[in-house]
Structure formats: C-alpha cells, structure tokens
Amino acid sequence: MKKDNRTKILSVALKLLNEQDSQSVTTNHIAEAAGVSTGNLYYHFKNKEEIIRELYGQMRDEIGFESQPLPETLCEMQSYCDYVAKVWWKYRFLRRELHFLMTRDDLFAKDVIKDVRLQREKMILLLLHLRDKGYIELAYDNMLNNIVDTMMLYSHFWTPYLYIIGEDIDVSKAQMVAQRIEEVLRPFLTKKAKTELAKCQ
Amino acid sequence: MKKDNRTKILSVALKLLNEQDSQSVTTNHIAEAAGVSTGNLYYHFKNKEEIIRELYGQMRDEIGFESQPLPETLCEMQSYCDYVAKVWWKYRFLRRELHFLMTRDDLFAKDVIKDVRLQREKMILLLLHLRDKGYIELAYDNMLNNIVDTMMLYSHFWTPYLYIIGEDIDVSKAQMVAQRIEEVLRPFLTKKAKTELAKCQ
Numbered sequence: 001m002k003k004d005n006r007t008k009i010l011s012v013a014l015k016l017l018n019e020q021d022s023q024s025v026t027t028n029h030i031a032e033a034a035g036v037s038t039g040n041l042y043y044h045f046k047n048k049e050e051i052i053r054e055l056y057g058q059m060r061d062e063i064g065f066e067s068q069p070l071p072e073t074l075c076e077m078q079s080y081c082d083y084v085a086k087v088w089w090k091y092r093f094l095r096r097e098l099h100f101l102m103t104r105d106d107l108f109a110k111d112v113i114k115d116v117r118l119q120r121e122k123m124i125l126l127l128l129h130l131r132d133k134g135y136i137e138l139a140y141d142n143m144l145n146n147i148v149d150t151m152m153l154y155s156h157f158w159t160p161y162l163y164i165i166g167e168d169i170d171v172s173k174a175q176m177v178a179q180r181i182e183e184v185l186r187p188f189l190t191k192k193a194k195t196e197l198a199k200c201q
Numbered sequence: 202m203k204k205d206n207r208t209k210i211l212s213v214a215l216k217l218l219n220e221q222d223s224q225s226v227t228t229n230h231i232a233e234a235a236g237v238s239t240g241n242l243y244y245h246f247k248n249k250e251e252i253i254r255e256l257y258g259q260m261r262d263e264i265g266f267e268s269q270p271l272p273e274t275l276c277e278m279q280s281y282c283d284y285v286a287k288v289w290w291k292y293r294f295l296r297r298e299l300h301f302l303m304t305r306d307d308l309f310a311k312d313v314i315k316d317v318r319l320q321r322e323k324m325i326l327l328l329l330h331l332r333d334k335g336y337i338e339l340a341y342d343n344m345l346n347n348i349v350d351t352m353m354l355y356s357h358f359w360t361p362y363l364y365i366i367g368e369d370i371d372v373s374k375a376q377m378v379a380q381r382i383e384e385v386l387r388p389f390l391t392k393k394a395k396t397e398l399a400k401c402q
Contacts, residue, residue: 021304099361100301103222113367120366146384149362150351156365157358160300161350164357165321166314183347187388 006044009034010058013051017093022052022101049105056111059091065119070129074193075200077126081178088159089174095159116156123148135193136185143188150184207245209235211259214252218294223253223302250306257312260292266320271330275394276401278327282379289360290375296360317357324349336394337386344389351385 012034016025027048031041045051063084071077088095102109127144130136138144158177162169182197189197213235217226228249232242246252264285272278289296303310328345331337339345359378363370383398390398 096300099297099364102365112365116365117367142384146381149381150354150385152366153351153354153358153362156362157354161354161357163300164303164313164317165353166318180347180350183343184351 005034005036005040009036009041009044010051010054014055014091014093017052017055018091022048022093022097027051049108052101052105053108053111055091056094056108059087059094060115062087062090065115065122068122070122070126074130074135074196077130078178078182078197078200081181082175084155085175085178088177089171092159092169092174095156095174096163098156116152119155120148120152123151130185130193134190135196136188137190138188147184147188151181154181154184206235206237206241210237210242210245211252211255215256215292215294218253218256219292223249223294223298228252250309253302253306254309254312256292257295257309260288260295261316263288263291266316266323269323271323271327275331275336275397278331279379279383279398279401282382283376285356286376286379289378290372293360293370293375296357296375297364299357317353320356321349321353324352331386331394335391336397337389338391339389348385348389352382355382355385 009030013025013030016030016033025048027041027045028038030048030051031038034041045054068080071080094101098112102112124144127136127138127147131138138147154177158180159169159174162173167173210231214226214231217231217234226249228242228246229239231249231252232239235242246255269281272281295302299313303313325345328337328339328348332339339348355378359381360370360375363374368374
C-alpha cells in the first residue's frame with residue numbers, strides 16, 4: 001500500500017508538472033490530486049525537489065542512455081531517436097524547465113551535468129562509429145565536435161525553441177526533433193548511408 | 202536628476218540580474234544597490250517585470266535587428282554576428298533565463314515571440330540573399346528551414362547549453378557562438394564564399 005501511494009504521487013506530480021510550471025505546483029497540490037494526505041506525501045518524499053529528482057531518474061532509466069549499446073545500423077539509430085523523443089515528451093516539463101530547475105537544486109544540477117556530459121561523450125563515440133562504418137565523412141578538424149554540439153542543442157532545446165517562437169507544442173511537433181537531428185547529419189552522410197536510410201521503416 | 206536615477210536603476214539591475222538569478226533579485230535589492238529609495242524606484246518602474254522588459258528593449262535597440270540591412274559581404278555578416286554576441290553577453294541573464302522569464306510575464310513573452318519570429322524571417326531572407334549572391338548552395342527541399350532553425354538554436358541556447366554541460370561561462374566562450382553559427386553554414390558554402398571568408402579580418 002505504501003508503495004502504491006509512492007507510485008501514485010509520482011505519476012500525479014508528473015501530470016501536474018507537465019501541465020503547469022514547476023513554481024505553481026506545490027506538494028499540497030500534488031498530495032491533494034493524488035488523494036493522499038500531505039503527511040503521507042512527506043513520508044515518501046522530503047520535498048518537491050526530491051520528487052523532481054525521482055522523476056528525472058525515471059526518465060533516465062527509460063532512455064537507458066548509459067546502458068544502450070551503439071546502434072549497428074542507421075535504421076536502429078533512427079528508431080532509437082524516435083523512442084527517446086517519446087520519452088522526452090512523457091517528461092516534457094524536464095525539457096521545458098531543465099535550466100531553471102538546475103538553478104533551484106544543486107543536487108539535481110549535478111546529476112544533469114554528469115548525464116549531459118556522458119551523453120555528449122556517447123554521441124562522439126557514435127559519430128566515430130558511424131564514420132568507421134562508412135556512413136559519414138568528416139572532412140575537416142573540429143567538425144566532429146560541432147556536429148555533436150548541434151545534435152545536443154536539438155536534443156535539449158528543441159521544445160524550448162518551439163516555445164520561444166510561439167508554437168503550440170504537441171507530441172508530433174516535439175517528436176520532429178528526431179528528424180531534425182537526422183537533418184544535421186545529412187550533409188555528412190555517404191551514399192551508402194543515404195541508401196540505407198531510404199530503406200528504413 | 203530623475204532621469205539619472207532611472208538610468209542608474211537600470212544599470213544596477215542589469216548587473217545584479219547577470220550575477221544572480223532573477224528570482225533572487227528583488228526591487229528592494231536593486232533600489233539599495235542603486236542608492237535610491239524603494240519609493241523612487243517605484244516612481245520609475247511599476248515592478249521588476251517592467252525593469253526586465255525595459256532592459257530587453259535596450260538589448261533589442263543595441264542589436265538593431267529590425268533596422269539592420271542584410272549584409273552585403275560575408276565579412277560584414279561575420280562582424281555583425283560578433284557584435285551581436287557581445288550585446289548578448291552584456292545582457293546575459295536574458296539568454297540564460299529567457300524561457301523562465303517568459304512564463305512569469307505574458308507581456309514580455311509576447312514581445313519575445315514577436316521578435317524571435319521576426320529574427321527567424323530575417324534569417325531566411327539572409328540565407329536566400331546569400332544563395333542569390335552565390336555564397337551558399339541549398340541542395341534539397343526544407344534545407345533552408347533546417348539551417349535557419351539550427352542557427353536560431355545556437356543564437357538562443359548556446360549559453361544555456363554551456364551551462365547544462367557544466368562549463369564555466371565567460372565572455373570568450375559566449376562569443377564562440379558566432380563561430381559556431383558559421384560552422385553550421387560551412388557544409389553549404391561555395392568555393393567563392395570560402396575564399397572570401399578566408400580574407401576577412
């Protein structure tokens with residue numbers, strides 16, 4: 001029963017945080033919407049920050065960035081990108097408010113920075129891997145870092161970007177990020193890569 | 202004298218907002234640091250939001266995005282990018298907290314969205330202009346929109362990106378954005394463009 005309440009609190013918190021901004025959502029709101037007492041909420045979580053860190057951890061586990069092996073084919077890479085975009089949408093308040101939440105919670109900021117750096121390293125490995133497999137050509141120095149940073153910008157700031165240009169953000173627009181990341185790579189793709197990509201589902 | 206206080210309040214507010222986060226800076230802090238009474242601050246500005254909107258307007262005027270004619274040469278474009286990066290650094294809290302500030306003030310959000318859309322349109326015109334002058338080649342459909350969105354991502358989220366990867370941000374790192382935007386264009390540059398760029402200061 002204790003465990004059920006914990007799960008319920010997290011799922012209700014995610015819903016509220018996605019709908020509103022994190023400043024407007026209080027632990028009282030979360031407890032009320034989850035149908036538990038505030039005392040019960042505090043039995044499970046020290047404060048709102050701890051709930052947010054827990055949701056971040058869930059997202060992290062669902063993406064499995066650390067454990068994920070490098071894709072063997074471009075189609076595999078494409079479907080992994082689609083999958084990640086879906087998980088990001090599920091936890092969209094974390095995309096939208098990442099920077100702000102980091103300034104409010106040092107522990108959270110530390111976790112995020114560690115993960116983002118790890119993600120960047122993995123993306124560098126991925127590009128080297130794609131180059132070794134003959135999928136991309138890197139013609140000049142620093143190109144690798146530039147491409148990776150561009151992909152990272154898309155992965156972290158695509159929905160905030162849609163927000164600042166005043167677009168209504170829905171799941172289909174959010175998922176366009178996978179296609180955009182592919183576009184970043186396009187100028188560097190070899191003929192072999194283009195042929196293979198055209199055959200993906 | 203009234204005008205002097207107004208200017209002083211704005212310049213002190215900019216300093217404090219750049220140093221701390223906007224939630225920690227209150228009108229009381231600003232008045233105290235500017236050496237004016239809180240009453241005097243409220244004589245000039247209704248609230249902190251109005252001060253922020255005013256600083257945003259100053260940045261906007263300094264960039265002169267609306268009035269700026271399209272650059273005639275690539276070197277002109279390069280030095281304009283450098284200039285804009287300098288202005289952004291001066292008002293860096295606006296880069297860092299743009300999204301959050303928009304959620305706190307609808308008037309501000311409206312202004313920003315209008316400007317960002319205008320900037321996007323101008324960038325499309327710029328790329329078409331560069332293509333017509335034989336500086337870039339756009340090989341497939343949608344390429345234009347993708348490049349512009351990538352440049353916009355760099356222009357708005359480069360410093361937030363440095364923040365989430367845990368880099369200490371200083372003026373030189375912030376100004377690297379001009380060079381990164383050039384890198385985005387590089388795969389599409391013609392020989393003519395590359396020759397001309399190599400000759401810029």
